[in-house]
Amino acid sequence: MDNKMDKLIEQYKDIQIPSELDQVVEKALQKSRKPKRTKTKWIAGVAAAAVILTTSVNLSPAFAQSLEKVPVIGSVVNVLTFKEFKVDEGNYQANIKVPAVEQLENKSLEKMLNAKYLEEGQQLYEKFMADMEQQQAFGEGGHLSVSSGYEIKTDTEHLLSVGRIIEETAGSSMTTLQYDTIDKQNEILITLPSLFGDTSYVEVISEYIIQQMEEQMKADPSKMYFIDTPDAPMADGFKTIAENQNFYVNAENKLVISFNEYEVAPGYMGTVEFIVPTEVVQSILVSNEYIK
Amino acid sequence: MLKREPAWEQKIAEYVMENKENFYRLAYSYVQNKEDALDIVQDSIQKAMRSKTLMDDKAIKSWFYKIIVNTSLDFLRRRKKVTVVDDTTLQLHTQGVNDHYEDIDLQRALNELSPDYRSVIVLRYFEDLKIEEVAEILELNISTIKTRIYKGLKLLRFQMEDMNLEEAKQNG
Numbered sequence: 001m002d003n004k005m006d007k008l009i010e011q012y013k014d015i016q017i018p019s020e021l022d023q024v025v026e027k028a029l030q031k032s033r034k035p036k037r038t039k040t041k042w043i044a045g046v047a048a049a050a051v052i053l054t055t056s057v058n059l060s061p062a063f064a065q066s067l068e069k070v071p072v073i074g075s076v077v078n079v080l081t082f083k084e085f086k087v088d089e090g091n092y093q094a095n096i097k098v099p100a101v102e103q104l105e106n107k108s109l110e111k112m113l114n115a116k117y118l119e120e121g122q123q124l125y126e127k128f129m130a131d132m133e134q135q136q137a138f139g140e141g142g143h144l145s146v147s148s149g150y151e152i153k154t155d156t157e158h159l160l161s162v163g164r165i166i167e168e169t170a171g172s173s174m175t176t177l178q179y180d181t182i183d184k185q186n187e188i189l190i191t192l193p194s195l196f197g198d199t200s201y202v203e204v205i206s207e208y209i210i211q212q213m214e215e216q217m218k219a220d221p222s223k224m225y226f227i228d229t230p231d232a233p234m235a236d237g238f239k240t241i242a243e244n245q246n247f248y249v250n251a252e253n254k255l256v257i258s259f260n261e262y263e264v265a266p267g268y269m270g271t272v273e274f275i276v277p278t279e280v281v282q283s284i285l286v287s288n289e290y291i292k
Numbered sequence: 293m294l295k296r297e298p299a300w301e302q303k304i305a306e307y308v309m310e311n312k313e314n315f316y317r318l319a320y321s322y323v324q325n326k327e328d329a330l331d332i333v334q335d336s337i338q339k340a341m342r343s344k345t346l347m348d349d350k351a352i353k354s355w356f357y358k359i360i361v362n363t364s365l366d367f368l369r370r371r372k373k374v375t376v377v378d379d380t381t382l383q384l385h386t387q388g389v390n391d392h393y394e395d396i397d398l399q400r401a402l403n404e405l406s407p408d409y410r411s412v413i414v415l416r417y418f419e420d421l422k423i424e425e426v427a428e429i430l431e432l433n434i435s436t437i438k439t440r441i442y443k444g445l446k447l448l449r450f451q452m453e454d455m456n457l458e459e460a461k462q463n464g
Contacts, residue, residue, distance in 0.1 A: 004448075005417060008402060012418040015317045024330045025312045028337035029305050224442055266445065268423065268438060 085125040087132070093145040094128045096121050099162060106187035113180060117164070124148055124166060145169045153179065153248045159290060160184050161248035175261045175271050179248040183290070192247050195255070195291060196284050199243060205257060206240040208280050225265045238264040253292035254278060304340055307352050314419065315360050321414050322364035324403065336363045354428040357415065361429055365407055401448050409444035416441055
């Protein structure tokens, strides 16, 4: 579905803008402006003045970038807020928290993760600043906000799952989640393929998830997933998870498959996740070390 | 004394200049031809400039979209159900067999939705507006919008599926 919707959107954006548009707009504006050189309502004048005042206050260096260290958990391997990017200018709000993992013996893993987190944060921040400057240059009262944070999904003796959450709001909002799961004892980053002997998990898990989606839709008509069902056929709906689908392992040692907003469901469904019962994948697991 | 400087009309003019292409596309998505879409843009601007209904410039976006949507719908109502195809569209439809025809089907599926459903899909997905904004523009409550998006997407899928079947028949 996503694909088709993307195509439709693309086509919409491809609607050719005729060369006459400028002229038509220009004329319409001229025509309506001339006879209307009378008094504008005073209230509009005040509103406009107030807007100028607030924007000039906001343009002053109310922009703060702070460095903060907040220890989060007490176990040997730590996750902490390494860096925070903050922007607070009226309608423009950014709050980007960059997590860092520390005290891993495996320094190359630690470095790799932290470099990745920092880069994600930096990119988010730069994109936000560029968007904000562009909007401000046009003098429109735009609304733009981005906030990112992280969540320790699991922290047991054995496992640590860190999720990074990004929420961007411009016209509409978009939430993205990204997980990393670390084996704290062996200090390795767990990937989805590494949990299974071969790639058959893609099919097994997908099948289970589709079945769950169908059941949920049946049980609750307000729920909707982009899947092919008899009463709502969809040629290119969700079929399978990716080999490296976003996932984490929860504290009960269950595999949790996560989807970003719009990935498998309309935006109002938000981000969705499915806990895969271990029985479903038991026969194809490499071991029960992580998933029980 | 404060001057009424970037006056009301100035604000609208600026907003229009910046978003005229969006307005044109939105109008075009309803009427499907250049001349009428241009007329709608022109009418909408004049309505906006004459109107005094907007008091808060934060709301200018949904307010202007509302004018475009209403003007387009009025136009469709007056025109009834005659489908005019302009040269560009004709060309697009007659061009190459393979490269474009899935696209045409998508476009057709969308056009076959009733204006009620088309409005929500276009505003929500193509103009990327929030559900709340769509609700404001169409003067409907949020749950109605959600239902329409839900049904609209379903209808869209139905129609695309039908077309795939037709295609299969024709090809096979």
